[in-house]
Amino acid sequence: MATEIKNVEYGLEKIFEGAQDFLPLLGTDYVEFYVGNAKQAAHFYKTAFGFQSFAYKGLETGCRDYASYVIAQDKIRIVLTTPLNSKSPINAHLAKHGDAVKVIALWVEDATKSFEETVKRGAKPFMEPTVEKDEHGEVVRSGIYTYGETVHIFVERKNYKGLFLPGYTAWKSDYNPAPTGLKFIDHMVGNVGWGEMNQWVKWYEDVMGFVNFLSFDDKQITTEYSALMSKVMSNGNGRIKFPINEPAKGKKKSQIEEYIDFYESAGVQHIAIATDDIIKTVMELRARGVEFLSAPPHAYYEEIPKRLGKHMEMMHEDMTVIEKLAILVDADEDGYLLQIFTKPLEDRPTLFFEIIQRMGAKGFGAGNFKALFESIEREQEKRGTL
Ligand code: FE2
Numbered sequence: 001m002a003t004e005i006k007n008v009e010y011g012l013e014k015i016f017e018g019a020q021d022f023l024p025l026l027g028t029d030y031v032e033f034y035v036g037n038a039k040q041a042a043h044f045y046k047t048a049f050g051f052q053s054f055a056y057k058g059l060e061t062g063c064r065d066y067a068s069y070v071i072a073q074d075k076i077r078i079v080l081t082t083p084l085n086s087k088s089p090i091n092a093h094l095a096k097h098g099d100a101v102k103v104i105a106l107w108v109e110d111a112t113k114s115f116e117e118t119v120k121r122g123a124k125p126f127m128e129p130t131v132e133k134d135e136h137g138e139v140v141r142s143g144i145y146t147y148g149e150t151v152h153i154f155v156e157r158k159n160y161k162g163l164f165l166p167g168y169t170a171w172k173s174d175y176n177p178a179p180t181g182l183k184f185i186d187h188m189v190g191n192v193g194w195g196e197m198n199q200w201v202k203w204y205e206d207v208m209g210f211v212n213f214l215s216f217d218d219k220q221i222t223t224e225y226s227a228l229m230s231k232v233m234s235n236g237n238g239r240i241k242f243p244i245n246e247p248a249k250g251k252k253k254s255q256i257e258e259y260i261d262f263y264e265s266a267g268v269q270h271i272a273i274a275t276d277d278i279i280k281t282v283m284e285l286r287a288r289g290v291e292f293l294s295a296p297p298h299a300y301y302e303e304i305p306k307r308l309g310k311h312m313e314m315m316h317e318d319m320t321v322i323e324k325l326a327i328l329v330d331a332d333e334d335g336y337l338l339q340i341f342t343k344p345l346e347d348r349p350t351l352f353f354e355i356i357q358r359m360g361a362k363g364f365g366a367g368n369f370k371a372l373f374e375s376i377e378r379e380q381e382k383r384g385t386l
Contacts, residue, residue, distance in 0.1 A: 031188070103151050211233070
């Protein structure tokens with residue numbers, strides 16, 4: 001929790017001063033996945049990651065076209081939506097992309113103004129401002145397209161006292177696996193096609209008032225075989241961070257190109273989720289069958305004291321446990337961070353989760369990029385896509 005507050009303070013005072021305040025974002029509201037079978041997906045995310053049954057919408061609540069299961073853990077809310085007939089437009093999204101993140105919903109004070117300001121600045125509309133009501137009050141939502149077929153929905157809920165959104169009922173289940181310590185979404189990464197990164201950086205600057213506060217070129221993010229480029233965008237208060245990746249030329253195929261090939265457009269590559277105790281969280285996730293990328297060689301762990309430098313003395317985690325769990329460690333001038341990446345969460349090598357614990361560090365694990373990508377390449381090799 002302390003980590004999150006520190007991030008926000010840092011954002012307000014320092015690096016994000018160039019950000020515009022025409023679109024104040026209060027936080028991530030929810031993330032919506034379009035999936036082939038929401039009932040089964042909800043069971044997976046509850047069992048494997050410890051999400052809790054939260055809200056539901058479907059035939060039983062009078063929704064004839066689709067079913068949505070909302071699962072929650074601490075501040076994270078994920079909506080899993082599936083079509084109930086062949087006429088639903090969700091089918092086309094599923095056929096093209098597979099199970100995927102469709103919506104990154106952002107919590108705002110004023111969804112109408114958010115829509116008007118962003119559309120005025122060039123956003124393509126997805127949903128006009130719409131008022132939804134029930135006995136608990138009203139919610140206003142509006143939406144715009146971002147990269148690929150992904151959308152941002154603005155959620156204004158200041159006049160709503162209900163559980164989630166109008167139309168949803170509480171989802172009570174007799175099956176309630178314990179949470180695994182997942183707290184909030186730290187950042188969400190988008191993969192875009194060749195030559196498109198700067199165009200989307202500009203879009204987030206012009207349309208959303210974000211700033212680009214970190215950049216990595218293909219010389220920093222490279223292995224013997226493949227490369228990529230990345231720029232990190234943040235909103236003014238630092239609560240919303242969207243790194244954007246683009247493939248770069250290497251001897252073999254970039255993991256970003258592999259993603260684009262299988263996703264068939266730009267889209268969300270990974271969701272990074274914060275924990276206060278990564279060792280406990282990862283041990284629990286592994287016990288529940290979550291698969292992570294393999295550990296880097298032992299030499300990587302021997303170099304950690306060098307990489308951490310002055311932050312080494314504040315590191316209290318047991319290094320043998322860190323290595324056994326294949327957790328990666330990096331540092332920047334403000335502190336260190338611990339992170340680990342799951343294998344893709346579905347059959348297409350597209351969406352995955354990152355689990356991250358920040359111990360003061362504000363970065364994204366640049367010192368781990370090489371080890372991480374070599375690990376991804378070992379998986380690409382198996383898939384025949386390197
Ligand atoms: Fe990340």
